[in-house]
Amino acid sequence: xxxxxxxxxxxxxxxxxxxxxxxxxxxxxxxxxxxxxxxxxxxxxxxxxxxxxxxxxxxxxxxxxxxxxxxxxxxxxxxxxxxxxxxxxxxxxxxxxxxxxxxxxxxxxxxxxxxxxxxxxxxxxxxxxxxxxxxxxxxxxxxxxxxxxxxxxxxxxxxxxxxxxxxxxxxxxxxxxxxxxxxxxxxxxxxxxxxxxxxxxx
Numbered sequence: 001x002x003x004x005x006x007x008x009x010x011x012x013x014x015x016x017x018x019x020x021x022x023x024x025x026x027x028x029x030x031x032x033x034x035x036x037x038x039x040x041x042x043x044x045x046x047x048x049x050x051x052x053x054x055x056x057x058x059x060x061x062x063x064x065x066x067x068x069x070x071x072x073x074x075x076x077x078x079x080x081x082x083x084x085x086x087x088x089x090x091x092x093x094x095x096x097x098x099x100x101x102x103x104x105x106x107x108x109x110x111x112x113x114x115x116x117x118x119x120x121x122x123x124x125x126x127x128x129x130x131x132x133x134x135x136x137x138x139x140x141x142x143x144x145x146x147x148x149x150x151x152x153x154x155x156x157x158x159x160x161x162x163x164x165x166x167x168x169x170x171x172x173x174x175x176x177x178x179x180x181x182x183x184x185x186x187x188x189x190x191x192x193x194x195x196x197x198x199x200x201x202x
Contacts, residue, residue: 063121064131067095067108075099075136084122088115091134101138109135170195 062081069075079094088108096103108115110124112135125132163169170191177187 063125063129065091065121066131066133067091067136068133069136069138082121084120084125086121087117088119089117092117095136105139107137107139109137164198 062083063086065079065082065086067075067077067079075095077095077098079091082091089103092103092106092108095101095106110132115124115134121132173194174187174191177190178184181187181190
């Protein structure tokens with residue numbers, strides 16, 4: 001006898017037997033005794049409302065925000081003591097004040113995924129985390145200008161034709177063209193064309 005045929009015969013035997021329930025499981029609703037509504041007794045003391053836990057400004061959790069970019073322009077910015085309610089827009093504004101990049105030209109990425117400006121840090125960081133790292137993507141060829149006194153003094157150093165004779169200038173030009181054209185071979189060809197034209201003129 002196969003398992004299927006055994007199961008069929010067993011179920012058929014069960015169906016043939018009448019369903020009988022013990023007296024403990026059956027009760028006539030008409031014989032129910034009249035029952036009054038059950039009222040919960042009053043508590044000796046009223047329940048106190050839970051008080052909202054207020055955290056002092058100096059005791060709330062703070063996060064360290066790292067904003068990095070390995071592409072042009074390279075960035076490595078550390079923003080310390082940020083509250084969990086700090087929004088992504090606030091982070092972009094702080095980076096903009098530090099670098100000079102417009103806020104609308106920046107897009108922050110968390111774990112390689114774009115983050116909307118309305119998100120706050122507590123939505124992204126876990127409970128035990130003390131730091132969070134973003135990658136920044138600069139759009140439209142915006143250049144970073146560090147707002148530090150050392151870099152503000154542009155007039156010092158080489159200028160004019162002296163700058164054109166340095167390899168740093170042509171490397172910067174190649175990086176700028178690569179950022180705008182996004183084709184390495186074309187950027188290299190244009191840089192060589194400009195450099196050869198300058199040497200021929202000189």
